[in-house]
Amino acid sequence: MHEASLAGGILQLVEDAARREGFQRVTQLRLQAGQLAGVEARALRFALEALSPGTCLQGALFEIEEPPGEAWCLPCGQTVAIAQRGDACPHCGHYQLQPTGGTELKVLDMLVED
Secondary structure, eight states: OTHHHHHHHHHHHHHHHHHHHTOOEEEEEEEEEOTTSOOOHHHHHHHHHHHOTTSTTTTOEEEEEOOOEEEEETTTOOEEEESSTTOOOTTTOOOOEEEEESOOEEEEEEEEEO
16 A cells, blocks of 8 residues: 555655644645546545644645546547546547646645644
8 A cells, every 4th residue: 555655755745844834733634636646545545544643634634636537649639538547548449648637646735723
């Protein structure tokens, strides 16, 4: 479950921001984990909740947005929606797709308390 190591990285990023910006606690953390990012949102939420006791994330609400996958089809030249890597183009059926969206995992914003 690589979501546990991802949660550890997110926690480190938030704790670094807390030291730098001088806040004590995060009440809400909003993340984006695209459908093609290879991240299971429920597992990431579970890992964050498991790591949060005793940290600035303790008691925080975790929101994880899951934007859909998007790719550019080289043969037909269209941007298409795809559910997972390896899917065929829904227009022409070819597999020469370059992912263009839904691949990211990022912290969007957080609400904090001093």
